[in-house]
Amino acid sequence: MLKDIFFKLNKKASDEKAESGAEKQETIMTKCPSCKKILYSKDLHKRLNVCSNCDHHMPIISTDRMDALLDIDSGRKLFENITSVNPLNFPNYEEKLASDKEKTGLEEALIVSHGKIMGNEAVVAVMDPRFRMGSMGSALGEKLARTFQYATEHRLPVIVFTASGGARMQEGILSLMQMAKVSVAIERHNKAGLLYIAYMTNPTTGGVSASFASVGDINLAETGALIGFAGRRVIEETIKEKLPDDFQTAEFLLKHGQLDEVVNRVNMKRYLGTILKMHKEVV
Amino acid sequence: MVFEFEKPVTELENKIKELEKYAHKNKLDLTTEISFLERKVKDKKEEVYSQLTPWQRVEIARYIKRPTSKEYIAALFDDFIEFKGDRAYADDNAIIGGIAMFRGRPVTVIGNQRGMDTKDNIARNFGMAHPDGYRKALRLMKQAEKFKRPVICFIDTKGAYPGKAAEERGQSESIARNLVEMAGLTVPVISIVIGEGGSGGALALGVCNKLYMLENATYSVISPEGAASILFKDASLKEIAAESLKITAADLLELGVSDGTIKEPAGGAHHDKTFVFNETDQVLQDALAELVPMDGDALVDQRYDKYMAIGQFSE
Numbered sequence: 001m002l003k004d005i006f007f008k009l010n011k012k013a014s015d016e017k018a019e020s021g022a023e024k025q026e027t028i029m030t031k032c033p034s035c036k037k038i039l040y041s042k043d044l045h046k047r048l049n050v051c052s053n054c055d056h057h058m059p060i061i062s063t064d065r066m067d068a069l070l071d072i073d074s075g076r077k078l079f080e081n082i083t084s085v086n087p088l089n090f091p092n093y094e095e096k097l098a099s100d101k102e103k104t105g106l107e108e109a110l111i112v113s114h115g116k117i118m119g120n121e122a123v124v125a126v127m128d129p130r131f132r133m134g135s136m137g138s139a140l141g142e143k144l145a146r147t148f149q150y151a152t153e154h155r156l157p158v159i160v161f162t163a164s165g166g167a168r169m170q171e172g173i174l175s176l177m178q179m180a181k182v183s184v185a186i187e188r189h190n191k192a193g194l195l196y197i198a199y200m201t202n203p204t205t206g207g208v209s210a211s212f213a214s215v216g217d218i219n220l221a222e223t224g225a226l227i228g229f230a231g232r233r234v235i236e237e238t239i240k241e242k243l244p245d246d247f248q249t250a251e252f253l254l255k256h257g258q259l260d261e262v263v264n265r266v267n268m269k270r271y272l273g274t275i276l277k278m279h280k281e282v283v
Numbered sequence: 284m285v286f287e288f289e290k291p292v293t294e295l296e297n298k299i300k301e302l303e304k305y306a307h308k309n310k311l312d313l314t315t316e317i318s319f320l321e322r323k324v325k326d327k328k329e330e331v332y333s334q335l336t337p338w339q340r341v342e343i344a345r346y347i348k349r350p351t352s353k354e355y356i357a358a359l360f361d362d363f364i365e366f367k368g369d370r371a372y373a374d375d376n377a378i379i380g381g382i383a384m385f386r387g388r389p390v391t392v393i394g395n396q397r398g399m400d401t402k403d404n405i406a407r408n409f410g411m412a413h414p415d416g417y418r419k420a421l422r423l424m425k426q427a428e429k430f431k432r433p434v435i436c437f438i439d440t441k442g443a444y445p446g447k448a449a450e451e452r453g454q455s456e457s458i459a460r461n462l463v464e465m466a467g468l469t470v471p472v473i474s475i476v477i478g479e480g481g482s483g484g485a486l487a488l489g490v491c492n493k494l495y496m497l498e499n500a501t502y503s504v505i506s507p508e509g510a511a512s513i514l515f516k517d518a519s520l521k522e523i524a525a526e527s528l529k530i531t532a533a534d535l536l537e538l539g540v541s542d543g544t545i546k547e548p549a550g551g552a553h554h555d556k557t558f559v560f561n562e563t564d565q566v567l568q569d570a571l572a573e574l575v576p577m578d579g580d581a582l583v584d585q586r587y588d589k590y591m592a593i594g595q596f597s598e
Contacts, residue, residue, distance in 0.1 A: 087595035138594030167504045172528040176504040177593045183462035184590045210483040214459035229454040230445030
């Protein structure tokens with residue numbers, strides 16, 4: 001009997017979690033997993049889940065990031081209805097998609113909005129690693145390719161926040177080809193003289209890292225983000241060598257000349273707004 | 284005969300050899316028996332080779348004696364001159380490239396180069412390129428564009444090298460850069476998967492106007508072993524993974540990724556290299572005849588339309 005009540009309470013709590021989407025908010029205090037300091041959840045949320053003590057970046061969900069970035073009421077969602085199918089009839093793929101849709105309330109691992117950042121117009125795409133690890137299948141590729149297409153037509157800059165385990169294996173070669181698809185759309189946008197900012201967040205790996213994430217006019221990454229082509233375990237097995245702790249972090253990439261800058265999430269909006277201001281088209 | 288699935292054929296062939304030996308030794312006439320067995324070998328071969336599973340094709344595609352880029356270049360082109368280096372860090376032996384004449388026309392040829400034996404394989408890092416290789420390829424493609432030469436790429440790699448130095452020098456960026464730059468090339472780009480097309484490392488030579496695949500070549504987002512261990516948590520399920528991933532020439536043709544399949548002799552290209560070179564030569568001639576008259580913008584548009592159309596989703 002008592003057990004039943006507990007179960008129900010737990011269930012309710014997890015439902016609320018799914019509804020609000022913000023796991024950190026339901027408790028008053030949150031412990032930073034890095035420095036172990038106890039923080040007020042409300043303050044932490046205001047700092048976009050960045051620890052005020054050690055600057056550790058905790059995950060932020062795509063919709064929260066979009067809200068934090070765009071000027072209030074400036075955003076218009078794009079390509080919301082594009083969603084994945086199971087082109088190869090891959091075993092269990094549909095079940096996995098359905099469960100991630102329910103878990104996240106998203107149709108795909110990417111949301112796109114046309115909005116303003118500090119008064120500067122831009123098209124912003126944010127990937128969400130909670131949905132199939134942010135992997136890129138046909139639907140995500142289509143959404144992103146259309147993002148660049150739309151921005152080329154309307155002569156707008158694009159900012160893509162990447163977060164992905166790579167290509168979506170369940171879509172086989174079609175997922176690999178999305179790397180090419182997004183690339184041809186980027187090439188057009190680029191040739192039109194328009195700005196593309198790639199903003200890599202935790203984690204950006206595999207086929208996403210090896211395509212649109214790495215070819216911005218400006219390549220940025222978020223503090224502490226894991227970024228790389230191959231997985232650490234695969235590399236260690238291949239070279240029979242232990243890799244340094246900071247291997248494939250944003251800071252490691254910066255040191256090796258792969259990034260323009262590592263940006264603290266707290267400064268994201270101001271940083272991007274300033275860059276956009278300097279790229280406004282002078283008519 | 285080298286593969287497990289060829290065993291029934293090998294057994295019959297061994298039997299013929301034994302009979303021949305026996306006949307010779309004992310001065311007997313066994314021609315009827317032998318010719319009967321020879322017919323059986325032929326039937327068995329047809330049976331085995333006409334229903335190769337995706338995994339069996341993977342084995343053929345990876346076979347060390349399967350013709351490599353170098354052999355295609357030597358057979359199909361005249362006056363090949365290899366150009367080396369990325370002008371930044373190194374010359375990557377896992378990718379070769381240069382200029383050559385194809386049927387009287389100067390072209391740029393680039394290919395993944397795996398080793399033709401163990402020693403060669405070590406020198407060529409088993410055909411797995413570092414960023415330097417992709418940057419060399421890009422440099423040669425841009426050079427081709429300047430001199431209005433078509434670009435022909437031979438794809439044959441397990442994938443880009445997963446190593447420490449590769450990551451430090453920007454493996455991701457080097458591949459990503461090639462995809463975008465290839466999208467914008469104003470000259471014809473033809474890519475042919477001759478062996479294994481391993482994910483991003485293959486695609487870095489594969490954003491093209493026309494993609495062709497050898498009949499037993501494979502092209503996949505991940506190796507069957509990799510997919511089996513990640514998705515099915517069991518690497519021994521590679522046969523099933525190979526099936527599920529849809530990696531064969533026929534699959535890619537159906538999915539709209541490949542533009543054509545190049546025929547191989549029964550059992551694979553290594554059985555009759557000349558046959559495969561002739562087939563490839565013909566396909567290249569036809570593709571060039573179609574692409575060469577197109578101007579730069581039309582070629583870029585064709586590539587754009589081709590890739591924008593790939594994928595299946597609902598809306």
